[in-house]
Amino acid sequence: MILIRRHIVFYGSVQGVGFRYRARNAAEHFGCTGWVHNEWDGSVSMEIQGTEEQIDAVIMAIERGTFVNIENMDARTVPLEESEYGFSVR
Structure with a gap:
């Protein structure tokens, strides 16, 4: 099992729609660690660590x-x- 870490910035309708909480729940479900954060420009940044498949x-x-x-x-x-350890909403 090869772990990787990705920094991802999401654009579109990603703020005010439950994105960060859905990300946390999915990351916990699939066994990933990291964090997710709303940005000032309407995007969402995330760092996530796990396998490519996760x-x-x-x-x-x-x-x-x-x-x-x-x-x-x-x-x-x-x-x-x-x-x-864990996945946080910042």
């Missing part, structure tokens, strides 16, 4: 959310956080 499952679960409409995502791989 991260993909979390993103798909978020996209299925009522009122959530992800128009674009910018993703990059970042270094792992070895001592991180």
Whole structure:
């Protein structure tokens, strides 16, 4: 099992639609760690750590959310956080 960590910025209808709480619930369900945060420009930033499959499952679960409409995502791989436990809404 190869762990990766991604920093992802989501654009579209992603604030005021339960995005961050859906992200936290999905991350906890699929066993990922990290955080999610609303940005001043209307986007949402997330750092998520898990396997590629776990991260993909979390993103798909978020996209299925009522009122959530992800128009674009910018993703990059970042270094792992070895001592991180859980997933938080910031």
